[in-house]
Amino acid sequence: MDFGKVDNVEKIDFSMPQDHVDNEQFFNRLSKGKQPNIYIGCPAWADKNFVEKIYPPKTKNNEYLTYYSKNFSTIELNSTYYAIPKQETIQGWKNKTQPGFKFCPKIPAQISHQHQMVNAEKTTQQFTETISLWKEYLGICFLVLPPSFNPSRSQILTKYISEFPLPLAIEFRHPQWFSSSKQATETFCELEKRGVSMVITDVAGRRDVLHQRVTTNTAVIRFVGNNLHNSDYQRLDHWIERIHYWSTNGVENIYFFVHQPQSNLAIDTAIYFAAQLSKKHQIITKSPQLLKFDIQQTFF
Known part of the structure; x- marks a missing residue:
């Protein structure tokens, strides 16, 4: 993810x-x-780097x-940002997943960036009707706002969310949303009223988006690590305590x-996170299982 990326942390x-x-x-x-439901996931499943780590050798793309x-309980689904899947694709993906799995699709850029939530009713209806086919496998939808979308346009946003029929989380990127302005505060109160979550992003180059505002009983966190730099573990430990609270x-x-x-x-990040949740607070969640290889096979 390039948003908030820096070369030296x-x-x-x-x-x-x-x-x-x-x-x-x-x-x-x-x-x-109530015991919380913790869903851990990545931004992609079609990752060849997972082969021989959690996918068996010679795993086929399909x-x-x-x-x-089998290893993660949710997916931050980026492909829907570029195009609405076909209904048969939605059903096919559902059939390949374990019970309890949650798809979390991004709202198409055609809605969020091209139309910026104005005159987007037809596309929104097509999107929501299609992904509703996941039924209980549907988690929460992502609405990523354009970086230029500031609090002065809050009425557009509140109108859009008032008509959105599915669970929704919004990722704010313009810095003014985090400046405690009257418009921003009123918008966040509207999110709370409408049952819309705020995405919290923990990334090196934009510490303002680590805002800690909770507006529903569903929290959505995007953790952007730095290749297991020491600070990654410190941040994960902080998140474990905050999530427990x-x-x-x-x-x-x-x-x-x-x-x-x-x-x-x-x-490795997910394994550490899940293990520490269990160890420190007895919160159990699905965690990746590393493959075990027979050492003798490496000699033949």
Whole structure:
């Protein structure tokens, strides 16, 4: 992921911000006591770097999703950003996944960037009707706003989300959304009212998008690592504590999407994250299982 990418992370302050001041009041309205659902995933399943790590040797392309869903519980589906899949494709993908798996598709760029949510009703209907075929396999949809989309255009956004029929999370990128402006605050309150989540992105070059605002009982986190630099583990440890705090306060669903420049390291990142959730807070979630090879086979 190029958004927020930097060449050198040594001088980046990776400290976790304090929990957002508005969360406490929101948490008071949530029911407590449920074990959270933690979904861990990557941005792609068709990754050859996963072969011989979590995919068996000689795995065919059309088998990748099957093995991916045995190791991860969700996918940040980027392909829908470029085109709406055919209905038979949706059904085919569903048939290849394990029970409980969640597809999290990005809303097409035709809606978010070309039309910028204006006069996009027809495309939105086509998109939502198609992905609804996933039924219980549908997680949450991503609406990635253009970098130029600032709070002055908030009415366009609030109108769009008021008519969107499926679970939705919005990724804000313009810096003014994180400046505590009146328009931004009002928009976030509208998200809370409409049951729309905010995407939280933990990336080196844009620490403002690590905003910690929770507007629903579903949190969506995009973790962009730096090839298992020491800071990656520190950040993951911070997230484990924050997720535990949120879950004890009523956040029931947490999507944690892992990005790494060397994509195979996303597997190691996910394994560490899941293991520490279990060890420190007894929160159990699906984790990648590394393949075990018979050492004797390497000699023949």
